Amino acid sequence: MINIVLFGKPGAxxxxxxxxxxxxxxxxxxSTGDIxxxxxxxxxxxxxxxxGYIENGDLVPDSLTIKMLQDEVEKNLTSKGFLFDGFPRTIPQADALDAFLKSKNWEVTATIALEADDEILVQRLLERGKTSGRADDQDEEKIRNRYQEYNEKTAPLMDYYKVQGKFHSVNGIGKIKEITERLAKVIDNL
Ligand SMILES: Nc1ncnc2c1ncn2[C@@H]1O[C@H](COP(=O)(O)OP(=O)(O)O)[C@@H](O)[C@H]1O
Structure with a gap:
């Protein structure tokens, strides 16, 4: 069983x-965003x-998000492991995830962050907004609000996982394939 939390700012x-x-x-x-x-x-x-929350670039309340995520895990109990993408995004979500996995005798194996500069990411999201049809990618103000949410509520998770000795990060700028290789290197060394 290996459980990876993929971590990074919007657009990373x-x-x-x-x-x-x-x-x-x-x-x-x-992926909580996809769900x-x-x-x-x-x-x-x-x-x-x-x-309403999503279209404004706000986080969805924890209670709703945690319940949804747990339901998805319950549907996949025979899985060899999970790749959590976009979850947890707050400390209460991380606490809930630890407790929930523990109840199954599982745990988060590692958290890997994709690092990239804010300005590059905002431009990426605006580009994506032209084709994705995502309302939250089309308005710069809403995008900036997502970064504010990230900085206030999600960034503290880096220390949360560092304290547990589970935090890793890779450079998220480069060719898609190169970045996959960087991530694989971390996973292969776990
Ligand atoms: N774990 C979560 N907690 C609360 N809200 C979430 C969570 N995951 C996704 N969302 C909501 O869905 C939106 C889109 O998520 P996602 O596709 O992961 O976006 P992004 O490209 O911003 O990383 C977020 O801006 C947020 O409103």
Whole structure:
């Protein structure tokens, strides 16, 4: 069982890298952003609740997010391991994840951050917004709000995992393949 938390600011490339890593290591990829978008698309009760927060670039409340994530893990109990993408994003979410995994006799194996400069990332998101159809990628003010949320609520998780000796980071700037190789090197040495 290996459980990896893929960590990084909005636009850092978590989703792109997750596609490669899940194949390479046979992991179940759980992207909270993708799950929310799926629910919004089909207008489920969860989607309706999350929509306003997401479109403003705010985080969805912890209670809703934690429940959703746990339900997804429960659906995949025979998995060889999980790749968490976009979760946890707050200290309460990280506490909930640790407690939940512990209840299954599992744990977070490692957290790997994709590092990149804010200004490069804002430009990447604006580019993505032209084609992705994501409302939260099309408005610079909302993008800036996502960075503020990140700095206030998510950045403290780096210390949270450092204290546990589980924090790793790689340079997120370069060719997609090079970045995959950097991530694989960390995972292979765990
Ligand atoms: N763990 C989470 N906690 C709260 N909100 C979340 C979480 N994951 C995703 N979201 C919501 O979904 C939005 C999109 O998530 P994601 O696709 O991972 O975006 P990004 O490209 O900003 O990293 C976030 O801005 C947030 O509103």
């Amino acid at each position: 490339g978590k989703g792109t890298q997750a596609e490669f890593l899940k194949e390479k290591y046979n992991l179940t990829h759980l 929310f978008r799926y629910n919004m698309k089909y207008d489920t009760p969860l989607g309706k609740e999350a929509k």
